[in-house]
Amino acid sequence: MLRRMLAFTLRRFAVAIPTLLAIATASFFLMRAAPGGPFDTEADLDPVVLENLYRAYGLDQPLLEQYRIYLANVLQGDFGPSLVYEDFNVTELIAIGLPVSAKLGFIAMLVALLLGGTCGIVAALRHNRLFDHATMTMAMTGIAIPSFVTAPILALFFGLYLKLLPVAGWNGGAAANMVLPVIALALPQLAIIARLMRGGMLEVLRADFVRTARAKGLPERQVVINHVLQSAAIPLVGYLGPALAGIMTGSLVIELIFDLPGVG
Incomplete structure (x- = not known):
């Protein structure tokens, strides 16, 4: 089992390499194909100064040579100078902001897992009761409203x-x-996790092995903990990757709204 999982992981990494290369290549050539130049917004630059700038940034080289230099720098973790902060390069800015984004994302993921999982479990155990209906209504609302709408509302009300x-x-x-x-x-991931956990619980609660466990006289708590939760959590485990990606990409907008010094 462990060997198959390792082989699957290695295959996914192998597929990711050409995908990343294709994205980097497309980004490079699309930027070069865009009209205008990087210094067009500067007011009336002297031609000599403009030539020196192009030479300093390697923009006077042939396109394929620029691409080779770009790939070599990316592989070394050098993403070039920042066009916004003159005294920093992009790598330094990422190193400064990434810990903030990672901390925010980790805590948000933990909150979504704990609260969403708990709400989903309780909603399934109280199927078609008030708590179940209320939880699913709030979950649908959480999924429907994006975080860039929720964030200003929270700031206005609580702040x-x-x-x-x-x-x-x-x-x-x-x-x-x-x-x-x-x-x-x-909130959005919490809502999705609650629905996934509820759906998984309801499916497993109807399974034959759960009915067999109850027929043997096992306490309901033991049936749920030992038999239901493990099987019901399988869809949730499969969703952790997309959930983490959603939180990390969503944090870029949240950081801008709340003025946080993260990657956003």
């Missing part, structure tokens, strides 16, 4: 109206500054 939490800034990763971004980031 400006109730004045309970700060609406912007990182403050060294203080807990109060992380509450609203984490909630806004976790």
Whole structure:
């Protein structure tokens, strides 16, 4: 089993390499094919200065040579200078912002798993009751409303109206500054996880082996913990990858809204 999983993982990595190469190649040539140049917005640059700039950034080289240099730099982790922050290159900015984004994403993922999984389990055990209907209604709402809409609403209500939490800034990763971004980031994934867990639980609860376990006289708690949860969690485990990707990409917008010093 472990050998098959390792082989599957290696195959996926092998497929990812040409995919990343294709994306990098397409990005490079699309940017070069776009009209205009990188210094067109500068006001009336002297031709000598413009020539020196092109030479400094390697833009005077043939296109294929530029592509070769670009790939070599990317493989070394060098993504070039930042066009916004003059004293930094892109790699340095990523190194500064990535810990903030990773911390925010990890906490949001943990909140989504714990609360979403718990709500899904309880909703399945109370199928067609008030808690089940309320949970699924809120889950559908959480899925339908994107985080860039939820975030300003949370900031307006809890930050400006109730004045309970700060609406912007990182403050060294203080807990109060992380509450609203984490909630806004976790809500869509929490809703999806709750629905997945509920659906998995309901399917397993109807299975023959669960009826057999109950017929043997096992307590309901033991049936749920020992027999139902493990099988019901399989769809959830399969969703963890897309959920993490969704949280990390969603954090870019959330960081802009709450003015956090992350990658966004």
